[in-house]
Amino acid sequence: MKLKVCGMKSAANILEVASLLPDYMGFIFWEKSPRFFSGEIPQLPQLVKKVGVFVDASEAEILEKTRRYGLHAVQLHGNESPEFCSQIKKQGLSVIKAFSVDETFGFGILDSYEPYCAFFLFDTKGKSPGGNGIAFDWELLRKYGLKTPFFISGGIGPESAKALSNLDLPIYAIDINSRFEIKPGLKDADAIKRFKDDLK
């Protein structure tokens, strides 16, 4: 399973976490987040892909941030439509479309997104569009029947590695964020290292 560490902020912490070689590192470009990123991203190891996280941002903003930061993929974490995802894909970008899941989530909505998304990401439905720190019932993902690979996120913590490894679901990647923080945006590299080792 691949690993994404999201919500990075300071250069020193970015480099510390990048040295663990997560597959993806996420930078949040939503101003209301305590993890809002506005600095410079230091040079990362080539194996670590940079993901920009956006919430109902304009196409122009997504393109500007993609070019400025050399993003490898964009995670659309708001109410972006399939048409919007299509526009972003046409610009040559890899789209990770996030969906907020609870027991009422209708997986049928994904059909219209599938042609335009490289990945889906399933997060917990909560007060904020993301970063709520609460897990959803992963058993709900048994209703997922499409081919697009997916990330699982939402309240994944240090204790979740064993359960996720034993889950008989085709998870492409695990996305960790607020449950691995010393304070918003500052990640606990030791806890991430232990989690990464436990996932194997």
Ligand SMILES: O=C(O)c1ccccc1N[C@@H]1O[C@H](COP(=O)(O)O)[C@@H](O)[C@H]1O
């Ligand atoms: O972390 C945030 O502040 C955030 C804000 C707006 C959109 C997405 C955000 N983070 C993403 O939320 C999920 C779940 O995070 P958590 O583990 O529950 O803290 C994760 O994919 C982050 O990329």
